[in-house]
Amino acid sequence: MQNSKGKYFDFDKECRKAGLKVTLQRQEIFEELRLSTDHPSAEALHERLRIKLPNLALDTVYRTLTTFANKGLINRVETAESLGRYEAIHSRHHHLICRRCGEIKDFTWSLLDEASLPDNVGNWGRIDSKNIVIYGLCDKCLNNS
């Protein structure tokens, strides 16, 4: 993505716009995350990048992900394992989480996105996000049990 002419997302540009220096580590971490569809953890990303960047430190991955999330370049997702996991930002979606294998599947539900909240919420405050989290057993795990 270094020199992409904005094909998908001009990372270098967005990075600088956020006031961050463009480094190889940041480029690669973002790219790996962008290509991942499974909400990897910091450790998982570190593992995957070991071939490309053998010297990459795990704490750099943590720091980078935190920085990206703070700058709004990526989203942090709370999961079943009480473990911080991350995702490249894409469209509004909800989560199906398998209790067994931990896999997280996204799904969209525009009907809900547009629905207004029930009265008993009242004027709780300012709402930033509204997400459904569904737990269960995915098809694979159901068949292997």
Add this chain to the structure above:
Amino acid sequence: MQNSKGKYFDFDKECRKAGLKVTLQRQEIFEELRLSTDHPSAEALHERLRIKLPNLALDTVYRTLTTFANKGLINRVETAESLGRYEAIHSRHHHLICRRCGEIKDFTWSLLDEASLPDNVGNWGRIDSKNIVIYGLCDKCLNNS
């Protein structure tokens, strides 16, 4: 609750039914959790029980909560802080979580509970729970900022 004649929930009975021995620690931990409305963590419960049970070990609280959750006596709730927190089981509800103070408010939304999932979920597997998690800033925190 030890000798309550089933006024709210006969803990001793339910405990034995689940194959668990009834101990003072378990009774007190359950009772404290039942009286709590703020989804306390294991550490918070431990702290609150210090007066009643000065010798109660923190790991006992962890073990007890895990045991209860496994037996279905209580629910485990995933929260903003990536921290396991617990709640006594009450009626079906959803969560409003304040990013600032971490407070979790419950609300009900039967319309959603009864709604059928969108088509794109397909036959993902077996669904155990379906919860909405709303993040934002509660009224108190909004006014103090």
Add this chain to the structure above:
DNA sequence: GTGCGTGCAAACGGTTTGCATGCTT
């Protein structure tokens, strides 16, 4: 050249585990 970003190592906090003792059944 300035200062942010990185790698290294050590600290940290919540949670889990091994073991011997104690209490429920």
Add this chain to the structure above:
DNA sequence: AAGCATGCAAACCGTTTGCACGCAC
């Protein structure tokens, strides 16, 4: 009397932090 539950201490694991060097700007 038998065995699960507890307390204690140590281990564990994911994450954060302090520091000095190195690279982007």
